[in-house]
Amino acid sequence: MVDRTFIKNFNSTIIGMMLLSPLLSMPFILYGMSLGIRKAYTYFAIFLGIVAYLTAPRADLFHHARQYYYYIGKSWDYLWDRTISADFVIPVTEWYMANHNIPFEFLRLVMIPVSFIILNKIFFTLVDESEKEYSNREINFWYSAFFLSYPFYFLIAGTRYCFAACFMLYGMFQLIKYGNYVRALLFFCIAVCIHFSMMLFIAVGIIFIYAQFNKYWVGLFCIMAVVLRQQYVSVFGAFLMENELRGVGYIGEGIWASGAKLSMKAVVYYLGQSLCTLLPLVYVLIKRFDGYNKWNYLIVSLFFLILLNLGQFSLYVRTLLILSTVFIFYLITIEEKKALSISFKRIVMAGAVIIFAFNIYTNRVMISLSKYDEICYPLPFILIHHFDEYWIFQINKK
Numbered sequence: 001m002v003d004r005t006f007i008k009n010f011n012s013t014i015i016g017m018m019l020l021s022p023l024l025s026m027p028f029i030l031y032g033m034s035l036g037i038r039k040a041y042t043y044f045a046i047f048l049g050i051v052a053y054l055t056a057p058r059a060d061l062f063h064h065a066r067q068y069y070y071y072i073g074k075s076w077d078y079l080w081d082r083t084i085s086a087d088f089v090i091p092v093t094e095w096y097m098a099n100h101n102i103p104f105e106f107l108r109l110v111m112i113p114v115s116f117i118i119l120n121k122i123f124f125t126l127v128d129e130s131e132k133e134y135s136n137r138e139i140n141f142w143y144s145a146f147f148l149s150y151p152f153y154f155l156i157a158g159t160r161y162c163f164a165a166c167f168m169l170y171g172m173f174q175l176i177k178y179g180n181y182v183r184a185l186l187f188f189c190i191a192v193c194i195h196f197s198m199m200l201f202i203a204v205g206i207i208f209i210y211a212q213f214n215k216y217w218v219g220l221f222c223i224m225a226v227v228l229r230q231q232y233v234s235v236f237g238a239f240l241m242e243n244e245l246r247g248v249g250y251i252g253e254g255i256w257a258s259g260a261k262l263s264m265k266a267v268v269y270y271l272g273q274s275l276c277t278l279l280p281l282v283y284v285l286i287k288r289f290d291g292y293n294k295w296n297y298l299i300v301s302l303f304f305l306i307l308l309n310l311g312q313f314s315l316y317v318r319t320l321l322i323l324s325t326v327f328i329f330y331l332i333t334i335e336e337k338k339a340l341s342i343s344f345k346r347i348v349m350a351g352a353v354i355i356f357a358f359n360i361y362t363n364r365v366m367i368s369l370s371k372y373d374e375i376c377y378p379l380p381f382i383l384i385h386h387f388d389e390y391w392i393f394q395i396n397k398k
Contacts, residue, residue, distance in 0.1 A: 023376040036136040045116035052108040056369035059157040071098040146328040148352035151321040153363040164195035176294040208301035225307035276351035
């Protein structure tokens with residue numbers, strides 16, 4: 001009786017609680033998720049958006065905050081002549097916000113819920129249309145693994161990359177699940193307009209999905225990726241340099257390529273995240289490779305890019321972040337045919353927890369500077385809070 005009443009009044013309860021205090025709404029959101037109420041996952045995404053809103057601008061997020069303040073008073077012509085490139089969505093949005101007195105924090109308040117809503121759509125479509133009938137407990141197990149392995153703070157700090165990746169993955173989902181080329185193309189275009197690097201993932205992913213190599217060819221391509229990666233770096237880097245194209249900084253001796261500026265601890269944690277994702281992945285590919293499952297080929301395309309970019313730290317890590325998310329979707333699709341063992345699921349969950357711990361630790365400075373204590377305040381009070389421009393520049397001084 002209590003559950004029925006709660007379900008009936010779920011929207012009004014959560015909205016009321018969230019207005020009173022987002023933190024106070026969380027137990028009710030989690031309870032709704034345990035009951036299988038799908039709207040609870042949308043409210044969870046909104047809660048994460050509020051967390052992002054209160055997160056201090058560090059790393060790439062600081063770069064975008066600096067751009068936001070730089071755009072104040074600048075004309076559209078100036079933006080077009082000096083800043084606009086193929087991936088124009090975020091610069092144009094920041095320029096518009098800066099010149100219409102919309103606080104910079106509202107960008108991530110919108111981006112984070114939209115990202116999770118897109119990924120939730122993929123997740124629940126795979127679950128709902130699976131031949132296997134999932135219990136609420138099983139759904140929440142896989143959703144927990146998905147959330148814990150998802151690069152939440154990279155999504156906040158990176159601003160563009162993970163946001164673009166969500167649109168790219170939804171385009172792949174439309175292609176794989178429904179063969180809907182129009183929707184796939186639409187989401188691919190949006191993804192590229194947010195971050196140009198999605199072109200690489202889209203091109204390689206489509207080649208693997210439609211070529212449908214058997215596992216022996218897959219193994220051969222993976223070996224070739226390792227053997228020829230230096231030639232790839234030389235040729236691809238030279239092509240980008242000669243044609244003055246974006247991305248040259250991610251290849252060879254580029255400023256973001258080697259990860260030389262990262263501390264040894266950060267490198268160790270990223271390697272740990274690699275092991276938690278790649279070891280279970282390789283095991284599943286060997287044991288459960290299914291030529292009829294197109295998710296196999298998307299996974300293999302990402303694994304191929306991982307091997308191809310060994311030594312190119314930024315591209316390697318960025319590909320790994322996408323792979324760790326797609327891996328959970330992939331496991332749901334293969335479990336449709338035959339259940340995964342309990343021991344393997346425990347390994348996956350343990351890996352997800354470790355990845356989450358790595359993400360928290362590597363972003364500990366950002367977390368310590370954020371205003372998370374305010375999440376217990378009423379929502380209107382939270383939304384009138386804005387980080388001071390002088391304070392933002394002070395905390396990012398080297």
